[in-house]
Amino acid sequence: MPRLTGDCAFCGKPLELDRVGFRDECPHCEEALHACVQCGHYAPGKHNDCNETQADFIKDRDRNNLCDWFRFGPGGQIGQSGLDKSAADQMLKELFNKS
Numbered sequence: 812m813p814r815l816t817g818d819c820a821f822c823g824k825p826l827e828l829d830r831v832g833f834r835d836e837c838p839h840c841e842e843a844l845h846a847c848v849q850c851g852h853y854a855p856g857k858h859n860d861c862n863e864t865q866a867d868f869i870k871d872r873d874r875n876n877l878c879d880w881f882r883f884g885p886g887g888q889i890g891q892s893g894l895d896k897s898a899a900d901q902m903l904k905e906l907f908n909k910s
Contacts, residue, residue, distance in 0.1 A: 851884030
């Protein structure tokens with residue numbers, strides 16, 4: 812069976828897993844792995860925030876759930892964006908400050 816690889820949606824650290832169980836947690840930040848935000852179907856803004864039209868509505872998208880459509884992979888990420896806070900603050904200042 813191929814290994815699952817991707818980044819944690821919460822802490823952004825790379826993961827290499829054999830499988831993702833309903834109660835599994837990220838070994839780095841201990842956040843839920845079998846959660847909507849860790850799923851390749853996760854699509855904020857779409858109906859039910861999911862690309863899978865047959866999936867049931869999940870209220871808490873950042874917590875463990877029992878969705879049968881779950882597949883570990885990059886969906887809409889909520890964690891690291893590649894920018895640290897100071898870089899993001901600087902970009903906002905440049906955007907909104909008029910000279």
